[in-house]
Amino acid sequence: MKIWILSDYDSRKNLAVKNLLARFHAEFPGHKAEFEVLTRRSLWDALFAHLRDPKGSPAAGLIELPQSWTPLFSKLGLLSDLSGLIEGPGARYPDFVRRTCLPAEGGSVYAMPWWAEIVCLHYRADSLKKVSKDPQADLASWDGLLKSCAALKAACRKKDYYPVENSNPSGAVSAVDVLPCVWARGGDLFSEGFSRCAVTRDETVRGMEDYLSLAARGYMPLFEENFHESGFLVSGLSDLVFSGRQPIQVRSGSRAVHLRPVPYPSSGRPVSPCFVNSLALCSCAAGEEGPAELLKWLLEPRQARYFTGAFGAFPCHRQPLEDALDSTRHGAMYRELLENARLRPGVTAYPTCELLLDAALAGAALRAAERDYDGQDLRRELIKIQGEIDYLLSIY
Template identity: 20%
Template sequence: MRLKLLGATALVALFATGSAFAAQTTITVWSWNVAASALKSTLEGFNKKYPDIKVDVQDIGNPQVFDKMLAACAAGGEGLPDVMSIENHKAAIFWNRFPDCLTDLTKLGYTDDIKKQFPDFKRAELEVGDAAYAMPWDSGPVAMFYRRDFYKNAGIDPASIKTWDDFIAAGKKISAANPGVVMSQADLNGDSEWFRMLANEQGCGYFSADGQNIIINQPACIAALDKVKAMKDAGTLTAANWAEKVQSNTAGKVATQMYGGWYDGTIRSTSPDLSGKWGVYMMPSMTADGQHAANLGGSSLAIANNSANKEAAWKFVNYALGTNEGQVTMLKSFGLVPSLLSAVKDPFVNEPLPYYDNQKIWVDILGTLPKISPSPGTQYFSDADAVFKAVQTKYLAGGYPDGKTALADAAQQIASATGLPVAK
């Protein structure tokens, strides 16, 4: 009877799309700022395929999503939307503390064939055994965003910067040739960003790959922290928080910013008048032939276990994250870097971008995805990060004799906070 009432036009749409949901099916999504805007940009394409699923994307802010999810999961899932954005390094908190709060996506159609379309480093934090509690979304393959004119004034070819020592040497020349310009900036007091990028490049992090041991005191992590201090002592890195970095970009006071590829959207949106003056090159390493890939940031999408619209929610999640169309739409619109490996082959990736003086930046940035080492945040990421940031501040101020001593202290503090053992 219902099919007779649909009418010929609706029937054509239904069978063409393979969608058979009630006309009023609505799913709600929690996300934040540019991520929410990016998800909204996929809705036109999604609704061409699924016209009977309405997607209500709500921008409620990054910390608010996390806090509201924790409270709702603690209450048995009461109050959760159908779909939620989760930062990868915080994701394990939910299925470790609340194992029944989020849906195992393999029960909805997230097959091994789909999983294989994403790099291991993105999946490592989202899967437990055969279960997958979130689907990889954007990633943060690290790149050096640089001012072409400042480098040119100093006679520096970015292709010649292979090591961090090269970076320090180039920084001295660039600052000398461009009065008032610093080589780069890091939030040395309030964040762990530079250490985590360098450590991840060297295959190190707070925790072991299985999340069961603390490894921050291992040689690769020590080398990363010591190199950050060397850059700070040389004047290559100066302290600046997020807002101060944006101001420096716009004012022409900094030559290089190292971030995940998603920083493209920040530069273009906050410094539109500098089109043609920025470029991108790959991060240096400890040695010229070392690893030149790391990740910073990135998120995923999860579906609430108590959602009444799981099938519809899965169709949206799989369209937005599991198709080139969805992922590349978000890359074009808001610079969100796809984790989907097949998106690397999309024609847009090979397009020259006028803002970067027609450089094909995404070819290089996305080309590093398969090389990035996993760095699991585990449910204890926030605890470990808080400990490290305090240790880093103390070390950079001369409070430890060397990086080895600093990270030995950090390891013991993290062990006390988490109950995990320090790896031998």
């Protein structure tokens, strides 16, 4: 059997999957599983290739996918209903997961939430202390963040220094990056009730521009080499990063420096962005024992704890999540954030909307990197995207 795993640009995650599969083989010698690591774009292409030509482009039996893709691919008949396989799926999850990722009682379940990211702003306390008396208070608002960035930039003499590390591994800016800023401005990608696309709404555009302003002002690197794993923070070339993972330790010379998380800076309203990835069974593997067995096994608390712990993510299941929150110094803050966690909505046109936004934002980022950014170009692109998504909403 084959498994498709999303790359998420973290080789620690791939190693954790490799180790988990070795354990699975030891426990279930009859099932042989191989996994393939794909980028989101490759996974998207592979899923559509399978839909178009199921025999010529076979899909993996078990697939990891972003939670916001589930409605689309279940509607296209690609995912198996897991209701019969997993008893009482709702009872396993905390409220914030159940609310958005699972259907109402008795509905069909097409994907089981696997792991989550709770997006916060992480900062190096030692660096921020040099420019701020109260970093936590300063970083609570977007304006405060910009002021801190200006102060940090002015205080640092390093040539390649950028106060905020670009957390997007592609080097550009994508929809997932700007979404928290959009929410913080009170905007959204869709209208209430999801009947219309709302990417041209003023608050939405201003949210996108907030994030892009980090790059446009020279506070965040774009398309730079070698920041994805060792990273700018690790190299001492950044002091802040937006991250959904648990804080990592960085080294400054011979001493270890801890990063501290604060809630996502507000631009009018507080926001707690949370992104979830799920596991689903491909309908092509319906009736096969292996993928279903592996799915159930991976969702067991023991495996969930090991897997998410390996790369700093948060488990989605109630008990492992409680354990993870208990074991981190910032558990109280994360708990508070999860109370009001905001996830991407389950709309069939949502993944296409993100895809189009990714392209538009990548173009804007490239122009920002070349110091040629013009907000009007982005607005023009957004008008076209709105038209396209409204059209999709009318037919899917």
